Amino acid sequence: MLWNPDDLKSFLDRHTKDENAKIVVITSGGTAVPLEKNCVRYIENFSNGTRGAISAEKFLENGYLVIFFHRANSLQPYSHRFPDLFNHLKPAGENKFTVSDYPHLGEMIERKHKYADRILLLPFNSFDDYKNDLEYICHACAGYKKRLCVYLAAAVSDFYIDAERLPEHKIQSADGGLNLKLTIAPKVLRRIVKDFVPEAFVVSFKLETDPSVLVEKSKKAIKEYGHQIVIANMLKTRKRRVTFIRANEDPFPIDLDSPEFAEKADVEIEELIIERLKKLHSNYCHV
Amino acid sequence: MLWNPDDLKSFLDRHTKDENAKIVVITSGGTAVPLEKNCVRYIENFSNGTRGAISAEKFLENGYLVIFFHRANSLQPYSHRFPDLFNHLKPAGENKFTVSDYPHLGEMIERKHKYADRILLLPFNSFDDYKNDLEYICHACAGYKKRLCVYLAAAVSDFYIDAERLPEHKIQSADGGLNLKLTIAPKVLRRIVKDFVPEAFVVSFKLETDPSVLVEKSKKAIKEYGHQIVIANMLKTRKRRVTFIRANEDPFPIDLDSPEFAEKADVEIEELIIERLKKLHSNYCHV
Numbered sequence: 001m002l003w004n005p006d007d008l009k010s011f012l013d014r015h016t017k018d019e020n021a022k023i024v025v026i027t028s029g030g031t032a033v034p035l036e037k038n039c040v041r042y043i044e045n046f047s048n049g050t051r052g053a054i055s056a057e058k059f060l061e062n063g064y065l066v067i068f069f070h071r072a073n074s075l076q077p078y079s080h081r082f083p084d085l086f087n088h089l090k091p092a093g094e095n096k097f098t099v100s101d102y103p104h105l106g107e108m109i110e111r112k113h114k115y116a117d118r119i120l121l122l123p124f125n126s127f128d129d130y131k132n133d134l135e136y137i138c139h140a141c142a143g144y145k146k147r148l149c150v151y152l153a154a155a156v157s158d159f160y161i162d163a164e165r166l167p168e169h170k171i172q173s174a175d176g177g178l179n180l181k182l183t184i185a186p187k188v189l190r191r192i193v194k195d196f197v198p199e200a201f202v203v204s205f206k207l208e209t210d211p212s213v214l215v216e217k218s219k220k221a222i223k224e225y226g227h228q229i230v231i232a233n234m235l236k237t238r239k240r241r242v243t244f245i246r247a248n249e250d251p252f253p254i255d256l257d258s259p260e261f262a263e264k265a266d267v268e269i270e271e272l273i274i275e276r277l278k279k280l281h282s283n284y285c286h287v
Numbered sequence: 288m289l290w291n292p293d294d295l296k297s298f299l300d301r302h303t304k305d306e307n308a309k310i311v312v313i314t315s316g317g318t319a320v321p322l323e324k325n326c327v328r329y330i331e332n333f334s335n336g337t338r339g340a341i342s343a344e345k346f347l348e349n350g351y352l353v354i355f356f357h358r359a360n361s362l363q364p365y366s367h368r369f370p371d372l373f374n375h376l377k378p379a380g381e382n383k384f385t386v387s388d389y390p391h392l393g394e395m396i397e398r399k400h401k402y403a404d405r406i407l408l409l410p411f412n413s414f415d416d417y418k419n420d421l422e423y424i425c426h427a428c429a430g431y432k433k434r435l436c437v438y439l440a441a442a443v444s445d446f447y448i449d450a451e452r453l454p455e456h457k458i459q460s461a462d463g464g465l466n467l468k469l470t471i472a473p474k475v476l477r478r479i480v481k482d483f484v485p486e487a488f489v490v491s492f493k494l495e496t497d498p499s500v501l502v503e504k505s506k507k508a509i510k511e512y513g514h515q516i517v518i519a520n521m522l523k524t525r526k527r528r529v530t531f532i533r534a535n536e537d538p539f540p541i542d543l544d545s546p547e548f549a550e551k552a553d554v555e556i557e558e559l560i561i562e563r564l565k566k567l568h569s570n571y572c573h574v
Contacts, residue, residue: 035330036496041444043322044331079373086366089384091393096383097376106378157328159465178446182465209323 028052029071049074314441315339316358336361
């Protein structure tokens with residue numbers, strides 16, 4: 001665990017008064033699976049954490065408390081909009097700086113301060129930490145019951161190597177090649193839904209590169225884990241198109257390239273995702 | 288290739304006048320080995336690129352022209368000293384900002400501008416790009432002959448998967464596990480030294496986690512590839528201690544925890560590495 005459990009406790013304690021508050025646990029960024037105990041090499045899942053970071057902003061702006069459980073050094077709400085900030089600064093005397101090309105910087109800094117009390121940032125690196133910490137966080141939030149949303153945007157490894165089978169030191173390359181035996185990683189989603197927060201509103205993502213398996217695999221996940229929503233997306237079009245998959249409902253696409261959004265060039269797909277989730281979550285709470 | 292070869296050409300053309308100029312090609316950050324063609328997963332070598340980024344500054348400040356060949360989004364000279372800059376800024380009216388806790392920010396921005404014309408930043412992501420681009424860059428710089436230093440600070444994968452054996456789509460996890468067959472990656476260092484820039488002053492790094500193999504493996508590398516220097520270091524102490532390994536010379540350690548440096552709390556080990564390399568490179572040019 002890379003963070004102090006007291007921080008989580010005091011965040012939750014601070015916000016207990018509002019009995020109608022909704023809270024979301026967002027996972028963001030990719031997990032790392034170490035190939036050695038003293039880790040030089042690891043298997044990475046691709047994710048900068050853009051979706052998670054933007055989603056956190058939208059949840060905040062829609063009234064949610066946010067626990068942002070993210071890969072250390074992945075993108076964070078608001079700041080991710082200003083990469084390479086150092087190269088945009090110009091000294092302007094007396095410890096003052098001007099900024100070129102980032103007209104919304106001041107506004108976003110203010111927004112960050114506005115919501116600072118309503119978001120808690122907790123980092124992870126390895127798959128093991130991801131799994132254990134997420135269970136811990138969900139358990140700690142279980143009192144929110146149906147008002148808890150778990151929004152699993154992180155890219156989590158499907159495979160890993162058991163800790164006891166990891167070599168102690170850097171793998172040596174002398175012997176002509178390397179055979180890695182990976183086993184299927186335990187399904188975090190299953191335990192979250194069945195054991196930890198069975199009442200929560202759980203949203204998972206399914207990312208594929210082969211369109212022919214996407215919807216089918218998403219439906220299978222809903223059936224298997226029994227959670228509320230899979231948001232299905234393709235690696236190459238994930239910023240323009242997603243499809244909501246729910247049990248007993250037709251797939252519901254959001255497509256920024258459809259005529260509906262022709263006038264809205266600036267809209268981010270996460271804004272539409274969270275607007276829709278907010279409604280569905282609200283309905284879910286009142287059933 | 289993630290960059291335009293014309294940028295390299297015009298950088299080199301711009302600096303041809305100085306017949307005594309030394310140039311260094313620095314590699315920095317880790318390589319990625321994709322496990323799929325449409326890449327969701329890959330094997331990563333650990334490296335933020337701190338050593339490469341600081342080394343680039345020190346080479347610049349020691350009069351070198353610098354080609355900084357780095358993993359995209361890894362740390363860069365000067366800016367790496369100010370992580371999380373967004374959270375240090377405060378709006379101060381009229382597109383001005385003040386900065387907390389970063390007293391050297393203005394100075395480093397000025398230093399960046401001072402050397403901007405003498406450094407070229409070229410990015411890579413995959414092992415394949417690393418290998419091919421580095422050969423291209425070395426070839427383009429070959430005219431510097433002995434005045435070319437190649438400083439291989441990147442963490443390069445020892446293993447990879449041949450492109451023709453990569454699966455087209457994201458590996459599916461249905462079948463109970465995953466066997467990855469990795470082959471030893473072609474030794475970029477060998478080709479650099481033997482084929483591309485046999486006259487250059489070539490410095491490689493050897494990072495290990497097991498101290499018992501470090502010096503022996505470094506000596507073996509010198510013998511095998513015939514280059515000038517291996518800088519040997521351990522993963523855990525790499526910011527405090529390195530050892531220069533050369534053919535027919537005793538190992539030469541630099542240890543920031545030795546009494547010699549007791550008074551210099553702020554010194555960065557890269558400053559001492561580059562000071563020493565500058566001398567050795569100068570001797571090498573005059574042999």
